[in-house]
Amino acid sequence: MKNVLRALKRCAVTGAIALAAVSLQPAGATAAPTPGSAGTQPVVGGTRAAQGEFPFMVRLSMGCGGSLYAKDIVLTAAHCVSGSGNNTSITATAGVVDLQSSSAIKVKSTKVLQAPGYNGSGKDWALIKLAKPINLPTLKIATSTAYNTGTFDIAGWGAAREGGAQQRYLLKAKVPFVSDASCKTSYADLIPGEELCAGLPQGGVDTCQGDSGGPMFRKDNAGAWVQVGIVSWGNGCARPNYPGVYTEVSTFASAIAQAAAGL
Incomplete structure (x- = not known):
């Protein structure tokens, strides 16, 4: 078990x-x-962390972290999302170390893809598609x-x-x-x-x-x-x-x- x-x-x-x-x-x-x-x-x-030290870092509104895989895609954990499909409920915050900064970039999600076959054990990855690109460095x-x-x-x-x-x-x-x-x-x-x-x-x-x-x-x-x-x-x-x-x-x-x- x-x-x-x-x-x-x-x-x-x-x-x-x-x-x-x-x-x-x-x-x-x-x-x-x-x-x-x-x-x-x-x-x-x-x-x-210093401002700009890790520009690819993203904070997600459900309380998770993530990284910019592409300028319009966030890589996160499968257990952070409830499944795959259209989803406009998530807000990604990027570009700042201070979440209360007026310079924060905030973009809504449009789709979520949870790792195929994820069942709570292993395969803990997911992708979140953003409504528009965030012009910051991505993390390979x-x-x-x-x-x-x-x-x-x-x-x-x-x-x-x-x-x-x-x-x-x-x-x-x-x-x-x-x-x-x-x-x-x-x-x-x-x-x-x-x-x-x-x-x-x-x-x-x-x-x-x-x-x-x-x-x-x-x-x-x-x-x-x-x-x-x-x-x-x-x-x-x-x-x-x-x-x-x-x-x-x-x-x-x-x-x-x-x-x-x-x-």
Whole structure:
């Protein structure tokens, strides 16, 4: 039977449209908290990102994170959306680290595509088509496992502590790769090849509730950002010996490209 952690994800709200944290590393074993007022304290182990530092970051109105896969398409987590089809209920906010900034770019969704075959376990990716393009840099995705190693960057507006409030300012942190073998000792139901893990053995840095759907990324050999993971789930936030679990983007790169072409 699948672990109960699967049902909780890293969401800021409960229900079909859930969201996980990308601010620093929580992996949701506890019930998802209700979004509170935005705070200014660091995310779990994180610090504030500078304006323009991660221009591809997107905040979604259901309480999830995301990244600009294309100027008019956001890549997020499957558990953040309720299914596929026409959808004008989601607002994407981009271009700012301060969600209350008057410079924020806000664009409505038109369609959603949830990963085919998604059933709450693995395949945790989705695409959101926007009503108009956002003229900001996009984040390319990994097409091989070559970058599934080393130290990753995470960022988001999720809770700064387990059970905490959502954040007003974008927070960032770094987490190291954790091997599948090591991660399986914490999560027996990890799906190697579809999921990868990152976090410190002592905890203290992680994504958390409200970061779901946001990117885990690093520099490629040319110094450009490349997305290797999508914030998915975990046991609490930044707990010792419980790293964050992320969708392994390279596994689904072809499917994501095909889906985006059809939106």
